[in-house]
Each structure stands twice: as C-alpha cells, then as structure tokens.
Amino acid sequence: MTTHISRQLASESRRKFLRTGSALVVTFSIGGIGEAAAQAAPPKTVAADQVDGFLAIDAKGNVTVYSGKVDLGTGVRTALTQIAAEELSVPLARVTVIQGDTLLTPDQGITFASLSIQVGGMQIRQAAATARDALLGQAATTLGVAKDTLTISKGTVTPKSGGKSVSYAQLVGGRDFQLKLDPKAPLKDPKDYTIVGQPIARLDIPDKVTGRFTYMHDFKVKGMIHARVIRPRAMKATLQAWNDFDCRKIPGYIGAIRKGNYLAVLGRSEWAAIKASKAVETTWSDWQGLPDKAALWEWLRKVKINKDEELQKIGNSAETMKTPHAKIVSASYNFAIHTHGSIGPSCAVAEYKDGKLTCWSASQQTHLLRKQIANMLGMPPGDVRCIYIDGSGCYGRNGHEDAAADAALLAKETGLPVRVQWMRQDEHGWDPKGPPTLYDYRAAIGDKGIVLAWESEVFAPDRPKDIAVTLLPAELAGLPREDPHPGNIHQSLAIPYTIPNIKATAHWLAETPFRPSWIRTPGRMQNTFANESFVDELAAAVGMDPLDFRLRNLNDPRGVELLQRLAKLANWPSRTGRVQAGDVVKGRGVSYVNYELVRTYVGVVADVEVDKKTGKVAVKKFYVAHDCGQIINPDGLKNQIEGNVVQTTSRTLLEELQFDRAKVTSVDWKTYPILKFPDVPDVAIDLIDRPAEKPWGAGEPTAAVVPSAIANAIFDATGARLRSVPFTPEKVLAALPKA
Amino acid sequence: MKLALNVNGKAASIVVDDPEMPLLYALRNDLGLHGPLFGCGLGQCGSCTVLVDGKAVRSCSVPVSSAVGRKVVTLEGLGTPAKPHPLQQAFIDEQAVQCGYCINGMIMQAAALLQTNSKPSEQQIRAALAENLCRCGTHLRIVRAVKRASEAMT
Numbered sequence: 075m076t077t078h079i080s081r082q083l084a085s086e087s088r089r090k091f092l093r094t095g096s097a098l099v100v101t102f103s104i105g106g107i108g109e110a111a112a113q114a115a116p117p118k119t120v121a122a123d124q125v126d127g128f129l130a131i132d133a134k135g136n137v138t139v140y141s142g143k144v145d146l147g148t149g150v151r152t153a154l155t156q157i158a159a160e161e162l163s164v165p166l167a168r169v170t171v172i173q174g175d176t177l178l179t180p181d182q183g184i185t186f187a188s189l190s191i192q193v194g195g196m197q198i199r200q201a202a203a204t205a206r207d208a209l210l211g212q213a214a215t216t217l218g219v220a221k222d223t224l225t226i227s228k229g230t231v232t233p234k235s236g237g238k239s240v241s242y243a244q245l246v247g248g249r250d251f252q253l254k255l256d257p258k259a260p261l262k263d264p265k266d267y268t269i270v271g272q273p274i275a276r277l278d279i280p281d282k283v284t285g286r287f288t289y290m291h292d293f294k295v296k297g298m299i300h301a302r303v304i305r306p307r308a309m310k311a312t313l314q315a316w317n318d319f320d321c322r323k324i325p326g327y328i329g330a331i332r333k334g335n336y337l338a339v340l341g342r343s344e345w346a347a348i349k350a351s352k353a354v355e356t357t358w359s360d361w362q363g364l365p366d367k368a369a370l371w372e373w374l375r376k377v378k379i380n381k382d383e384e385l386q387k388i389g390n391s392a393e394t395m396k397t398p399h400a401k402i403v404s405a406s407y408n409f410a411i412h413t414h415g416s417i418g419p420s421c422a423v424a425e426y427k428d429g430k431l432t433c434w435s436a437s438q439q440t441h442l443l444r445k446q447i448a449n450m451l452g453m454p455p456g457d458v459r460c461i462y463i464d465g466s467g468c469y470g471r472n473g474h475e476d477a478a479a480d481a482a483l484l485a486k487e488t489g490l491p492v493r494v495q496w497m498r499q500d501e502h503g504w505d506p507k508g509p510p511t512l513y514d515y516r517a518a519i520g521d522k523g524i525v526l527a528w529e530s531e532v533f534a535p536d537r538p539k540d541i542a543v544t545l546l547p548a549e550l551a552g553l554p555r556e557d558p559h560p561g562n563i564h565q566s567l568a569i570p571y572t573i574p575n576i577k578a579t580a581h582w583l584a585e586t587p588f589r590p591s592w593i594r595t596p597g598r599m600q601n602t603f604a605n606e607s608f609v610d611e612l613a614a615a616v617g618m619d620p621l622d623f624r625l626r627n628l629n630d631p632r633g634v635e636l637l638q639r640l641a642k643l644a645n646w647p648s649r650t651g652r653v654q655a656g657d658v659v660k661g662r663g664v665s666y667v668n669y670e671l672v673r674t675y676v677g678v679v680a681d682v683e684v685d686k687k688t689g690k691v692a693v694k695k696f697y698v699a700h701d702c703g704q705i706i707n708p709d710g711l712k713n714q715i716e717g718n719v720v721q722t723t724s725r726t727l728l729e730e731l732q733f734d735r736a737k738v739t740s741v742d743w744k745t746y747p748i749l750k751f752p753d754v755p756d757v758a759i760d761l762i763d764r765p766a767e768k769p770w771g772a773g774e775p776t777a778a779v780v781p782s783a784i785a786n787a788i789f790d791a792t793g794a795r796l797r798s799v800p801f802t803p804e805k806v807l808a809a810l811p812k813a
Numbered sequence: 814m815k816l817a818l819n820v821n822g823k824a825a826s827i828v829v830d831d832p833e834m835p836l837l838y839a840l841r842n843d844l845g846l847h848g849p850l851f852g853c854g855l856g857q858c859g860s861c862t863v864l865v866d867g868k869a870v871r872s873c874s875v876p877v878s879s880a881v882g883r884k885v886v887t888l889e890g891l892g893t894p895a896k897p898h899p900l901q902q903a904f905i906d907e908q909a910v911q912c913g914y915c916i917n918g919m920i921m922q923a924a925a926l927l928q929t930n931s932k933p934s935e936q937q938i939r940a941a942l943a944e945n946l947c948r949c950g951t952h953l954r955i956v957r958a959v960k961r962a963s964e965a966m967t
C-alpha cells in the first residue's frame with residue numbers, strides 16, 4: 075500500500091503550517107479538557123484500584139472526579155457529580171467531572187450496556203467513600219478526637235459536639251491520597267442523602283440551550299486543517315484510479331491522501347474540503363457481495379452456524395413437546411437492521427507531534443480506542459492519548475471511533491492537526507449497524523391451559539475474528555486491526571417465567587452483512603421483542619388476559635409488584651374489546667422485562683390506534699413502571715425513559731436499513747425516516763425508588779419492552795400479529811385478518 | 814471577497830472565496846458561533862436553524878451571500894446563560910435536553926413559531942416542529958418547553 079500525498083500538500087501547506095508553528099493551543103476549556111491538553115504529561119495515576127485514579131481535591135477544596143464512563147447525552151455527568159458530592163459531603167458546585175481521557179481517567183470499560191451508574195458510578199462512590207473514611211481518620215488525629223465523634227458538612231470535618239473543625243482542603247488539598255480503593259469502605263447511609271435521589275438540574279443544559287456548549291464538532295486546534303473522507307462506491311470495492319485535477323481549482327484545497335482503498339481530501343477550510351470531496355474523481359471495482367434485501371431472511375437461514383449455545387435450560391422441553399393432546403404453538407420473528415442515526419454525524423480532531431498522537435473524539439470507549447489506533451498506526455499505546463468531548467447523542471458504537479481513526483491516520487500522514495467531519499451519507503452509510511436477527515419459537519400447552527414447555531432459538535452473528543467492529547480506516551487502508559466484538563447480544567433471551575420446561579438456544583452465525591455493533595439495548599431489544607410477543611401469543615392461545623398470564627407465571631415478588639403498579643398506572647385492562655366499528659381501531663398491549671434476569675425491571679402498556687384502511691399504526695401513549703433500585707436523579711431517569719420509549723417507537727414503526735447488492739442506499743433522513751413530533755406518543759411513568767438497594771442502569775431496559783408492547787397492542791386492536799420489525803403499513807395490511 | 818453581514822445585532826465582515834458557501838460554515842467557522850450545528854447539510858433535520866429577518870432558515874442550505882443585507886440571529890443572539898431568552902429558560906426549566914444536538918433547531922424554529930402564533934396549542938407546536946428531528950427522543954419535553962415559554966411570554 076502506498077501513501078499518496080499530492081504535491082500541494084507536501085510543499086505549500088506544510089511550509090505554511092511550519093510557519094504558523096505547531097504548538098498545541100486549545101481554544102476552549104471545559105471540564106478540564108483544554109487545561110489537561112496544555113499540561114505536560116501530568117503524573118496522575120489512572121489505576122482503577124487507587125483513590126487517586128478517580129478523585130482529586132485541590133487546595134481550595136474543589137473536587138475533581140475522573141470518570142472513564144462518559145456522558146453520551148444521558149445526563150450521566152450530572153449523576154456522577156451527585157454521587158461524588160453526596161459521598162464526600164461537599165456541595166455539588168465544588169465537583170467537576172473529567173470524562174474519558176486516557177491520560178487522566180481510569181479505564182472503566184466502554185460506556186454501554188446501562189452500566190455507567192451501576193458499575194462506573196459505584197466505583198466512584200467507593201473511591202469517594204474510601205477518601206471520606208481516610209479524611210475522617212486524618213481529621214481525628216489532627217483534632218485529637220475520636221473518629222466516630224466527627225461529622226462532615228460541606229467538605230469540613232467538625233466534632234458533632236461542636237468545636238474546632240478542619241477542611242478537606244487543609245487535610246489533603248492539592249496532594250495525592252495515595253490510598254488503595256477500599257471496596258469495603260463504609261458507605262453513607264442512604265437515609266442521610268441530600269443530593270442523591272434529588273431531581274438535580276443537569277449541569278450542561280444552560281450552555282447547551284444558549285449555544286455556549288462545546289461539542290466535539292465545535293472543537294478546534296490551532297493550525298487545524300479539514301478533511302473529508304471518500305468512501306468506496308461499493309462496500310468492499312477496490313480503488314482502481316483516482317485524480318484530483320478538478321480539486322486543484324478549489325481555493326483552499328490542500329491535497330489528498332490515499333492508502334489502499336482509503337481516500338481523503340484536505341482543505342484549509344471546511345468548505346474547500348467539502349467541495350473537493352465532490353470534485354475528486356474515482357474509479358472503483360464492481361462489488362456486489364451483499365445479500366438480496368428482498369430475501370434477507372431466507373439468506374440468513376442459510377448462513378453457516380458456527381456453534382450453538384444453550385442460554386437457558388430447565389426440565390426437558392423436547393420430551394414435553396411430545397405430551398399427548400398438548401397444543402403446540404409456534405411462531406417466527408425477525409428484527410430489521412438498524413442504524414444509530416445520531417443527529418450530528420461523527421467528528422474528530424487529531425494532532426501528531428514529536429512522535430505522539432492526541433485524538434479528540436466523542437468515542438464512548440477512549441481506552442479501547444487508544445489501543446486500536448496505536449495498533450493501526452504501529453505506535454506504542456503510551457504514545458497515543460484519546461480524549462472524550464461530548465458529541466451528538468450516540469446510542470452505541472456508531473461512527474465516532476471510525477472518525478477518530480480517520481483523524482489519527484490523516485494527522486500522522488500529514489503532520490498537521492486534522493479535523494474530520496463525516497457528512498450525513500457517511501454516517502448513515504458507514505456507521506456499524508444493529509445486525510439482522512431471526513427467531514423461532516415453540517410452546518406446548520396442556521389441557522388446563524397451562525404452558526408446559528417453551529423453546530426459543532435466536533440466529534445472530536457470532537463473535538469470531540471476522541465479525542467485529544473494525545476501525546473503518548484500518549480496514550480500508552489495509553492497516554493492522556485489533557477489533558472488539560459486539561458482545562452480550564445473547565442476554566435476555568432467557569425468560570423470567572416459571573414454565574417447567576424451558577430451552578433457549580443461540581445459533582451463532584458465521585456471517586452478517588454489515589459491520590455489526592451495539593445499538594441501544596443490543597440483542598436484549600430483539601430478544602425481548604420475540605419473547606414478549608410469544609408470551610402474548612400464548613396468553614391468547616389459552617384465552618387469558620396477557621397481564622394476568624404474566625403474573626401467573628412469575629414468582630419474583632419485585633416483578634409482581636412492578637406489574638401490579640403498572641396495571642394501576644395504566645388502569646388495565648379497560649380495553650376497548652376486539653369488535654370495533656370504523657376503520658380506526660384501538661388496542662393496548664403489555665410487555666415486561668427483568669433486564670438480563672438480574673437487574674432493572676420494566677413493565678409497559680402501549681395504547682395504539684390502527685387504521686385498517688391504510689395499515690398505519692399510531693402509538694398514542696406508553697405507561698411505564700420502572701424499578702432500577704436506588705434512583706440517583708429521578709428527573710434524569712424520566713428523561714432517559716421517555717427517550718427510550720420515543721426512540722424505540724421510531725425503530726419499531728419505521729426503521730429499516732435499505733441496501734442494494736453493493737451498498738447502503740438509505741443514506742439520509744428521507745430514505746431512513748425516523749419518528750417526527752406529530753407521531754410521538756405520550757409517556758406516563760411510575761418510578762419505584764428503592765434507596766436502600768443498589769442502583770441499576772436505565773439507559774436501555776425500557777427500550778427492550780417497547781417493540782413487543784406495540785405488537786401486542788396491534789394484536790389487541792386488530793387480531794393481526796406483527797412478527798417482523800418494523801411494523802410498516804404494508805406488513806400491517808398483510809397481517810390483518812381477512813374479513 | 815468581503816461580505817458584510819449583520820449577526821446577532823452586530824455588523825460582521827467576513828472574507829470568503831466562494832459566495833455559494835452555506836451560511837452555516839460562515840457562522841460556525843468564520844464567526845465562531847456554535848449555536849447552529851451541522852446535522853445533515855441537506856435541509857432535512859433542522860439542527861442548523863437560524864433566524865433570517867425573523868424567519869427560521871436552515872443555514873446549511875442557503876448561501877452565505879443570501880444573508881447580506883438581512884438580519885441573522887443565532888441561538889447565541891437569543892440570550893445568554895445569565896440572561897436567557899424565555900424559550901431558553903423554558904428548556905432549562907423543563908430539562909428539555911438529552912444530548913442537545915437538535916436543541917438549537919428546536920429553539921430557533923419555536924422562536925419563529927411564537928412570532929406568528931404566540932399561544933400555540935400542543936398540536937400546533939408539534940406541527941411546527943415536525944421537520945425538526947431529534948434522535949434522543951426528547952420530543953415531549955421540547956413540546957412542554959415551548960408551551961411553557963409561550964405562557965411566559967405574555
């Protein structure tokens with residue numbers, strides 16, 4: 075593979091750049107990003123077993139929290155601030171959170187799977203508790219009193235009986251704790267909470283609504299040039315020829331970089347780069363390797379199965395299916411390929427200087443990204459620093475990491491700071507996708523309407539080397555790759571119900587058409603759609619109310635309480651009944667999940683209207699009962715729940731990736747429509763707070779139950795069973811019982 | 814070539830080599846205004862919305878030259894964190910933001926709506942924002958915020 079830098083770049087721009095100097099000057103400072111960038115390698119530990127990894131208290135008593143988990147628009151920054159302020163007993167305003175900087179923040183894993191509070195936040199809580207305990211001990215010595223006679227308020231330690239006090243600033247201000255994080259350090263009693271559990275207003279909102287917030291897209295480095303990437307005309311096509319003759323007429327055009335099938339154009343201004351991306355001429359090989367979309371599910375059924383995995387096994391379902399006179403119910407479901415669809419396409423900036431690379435992006439996984447970029451560029455990971463800056467909301471592994479790698483590659487090739495902004499068609503066309511998933515179900519029902527056996531099978535992509543979330547530039551440029559694999563998509567296929575014979579099986583497929591990645595509620599959404607639709611089918615088969623049916627098959631008191639509260643909230647059943655006059659009929663559907671069988675409980679009721687003439691489904695209202703244990707911020711939680719309902723209603727009714735044999739063809743909002751204001755359902759929420767329990771995640775679980783609740787409501791309204799997401803008018807019309 | 818603009822009540826002069834460059838890039842890159850954001854460049858999402866002579870305009874889809882002689886207002890021009898516009902205050906009060914990337918468009922489109930209809934119904938707000946996209950699903954809060962602002966702006 076050869077690198078091609080056109081002449082202008084080598085001569086003109088580089089000279090110009092050297093003239094302006096390459097000192098890194100960051101144009102803004104928020105949450106310490108600018109400051110951190112300007113510092114020379116601060117000797118801060120990022121060890122996750124050290125208090126100093128997570129916390130610092132400066133000479134003024136201000137607290138800095140270093141979080142490996144990042145705020146993807148979820149409000150996690152505010153929640154983490156609350157957790158740290160509470161545990162340390164300092165006012166909120168004294169706490170700053172720095173997120174996702176490989177030089178400063180511990181590796182707390184990827185920001186996914188609704189774990190930011192449950193895992194990331196609890197590490198920070200424990201670090202704060204360790205610090206608090208140590209500070210109390212130190213204060214006892216300083217004040218010459220017993221530790222248990224002390225109390226802390228606003229970062230100051232005072233004897234309960236009054237008298238001389240000492241502040242955190244005096245005790246540790248500006249120095250390291252040099253303390254191992256103690257997993258057993260005593261936690262504050264939730265009864266004493268004044269910050270956690272409160273609907274604290276989000277800290278980022280005032281800046282966001284006044285145009286003062288710095289998104290990744292706003293971030294600038296001095297001397298920065300602009301790049302646009304030219305993606306292959308067909309997904310796996312080879313770049314046969316290219317020329318930038320017409321680009322050279324564009325004022326501000328710098329040049330192009332070509333490496334294998336990777337091509338990017340550079341401009342001194344953003345507009346020059348955009349114009350060059352349209353003017354550059356390319357010839358690509360013909361590649362037509364995608365499956366026929368019209369026969370996607372038939373194709374998927376023929377894909378080689380790498381291995382089968384038993385995800386749940388209780389009793390002997392195979393034998394039970396043979397029970398004489400048992401009624402066998404079976405159904406197959408499928409779930410379309412989805413795109414993340416962030417409103418702001420991915421964007422990143424990178425700078426390569428003195429053998430070291432700094433990369434700013436909205437990556438949800440800076441530590442992992444650092445490894446990937448270092449690997450791609452053949453650099454030691456210690457020479458790469460990845461820094462998170464809030465981007466447009468991301469709902470999983472979208473294009474952020476690829477854009478970061480674009481910027482890194484181009485910065486290293488040119489020696490210039492480079493900003494890469496994906497265009498809309500790049501984001502829709504090239505972000506990794508939620509993979510297509512297929513299901514087969516069977517159940518045996520005994521004579522008294524009792525479900526005797528349940529079998530489910532999922533067909534989903536396996537995780538071998540060849541199915542991975544590659545870094546796109548590494549793949550296209552033929553550079554070394556170290557790929558992560560979409561994980562845990564088997565979760566939530568196992569069911570929470572007390573059916574005596576259960577078997578849930580995953581068939582791990584050797585192939586999937588697009589780079590698969592996690593999109594909000596990965597696997598659990600698809601699996602729960604199929605599970606809870608089939609539960610509804612069984613309830614109908616035995617003629618039971620679907621909510622009663624779930625209650626009858628549940629012996630988990632927390633789940634039972636949740637469903638009872640849901641019934642009350644939604645005033646269940648109060649259904650309109652199957653026989654309705656007119657073209658527009660109403661229905662309601664219920665769905666339930668105990669996320670991964672071990673954490674957050676969610677139950678929902680959906681109210682829908684179906685137009686039997688047009689097949690259009692209108693989701694009018696969602697009722698949500700939600701139990702994620704201890705609530706950190708009830709308003710932030712409601713915001714997340716509403717977002718889950720609205721986004722998933724969109725995915726359920728409208729969304730489906732379009733493609734031909736060569737490439738994605740749904741590359742904008744016209745070809746990949748999402749839900750618009752007039753069609754957004756209302757949401758009523760009942761939060762079950764359990765302050766004494768562990769906090770669990772809430773970024774995803776509600777989404778898991780939305781598709782099945784809608785499907786079940788459509789069935790209630792019409793008798794039509796929708797088994798294929800999205801529920802387009804065509805599919806609804808085809809499923810309507812013939813009059 | 815030099816273009817004389819009027820942005821947020823102030824005269825601003827910028828040098829461009831292409832008058833066809835979309836207004837969005839002039840605002841963001843030449844004038845450092847980050848209220849309007851790039852979302853699609855196709856006029857489909859609304860995240861780049863600004864007011865031009867009081868009308869909501871998608872700045873990604875109009876040339877910078879078209880703004881000459883007109884009054885451009887961006888999100889920054891409505892109010893500041895210390896002195897927010899009633900719409901901005903209402904978005905804070907309703908906590909009507911998740912990632913916030915769409916919010917510029919929501920507030921600017923709503924500002925245009927409230928100029929022609931000071932007391933819109935929920936239905937009218939939804940209709941006015943129909944072509945503004947939000948991926949985080951913040952819609953219900955956004956509608957409540959616009960309603961709240963309309964009530965505050967008596």
Ligand code: FES
Nearest residue numbers: 852853856859873
């Ligand atoms: S960026 Fe202008 S409408 Fe989408």
Ligand code: FES
Nearest residue numbers: 913915947948949
């Ligand atoms: S709040 Fe994220 S796109 Fe609307």
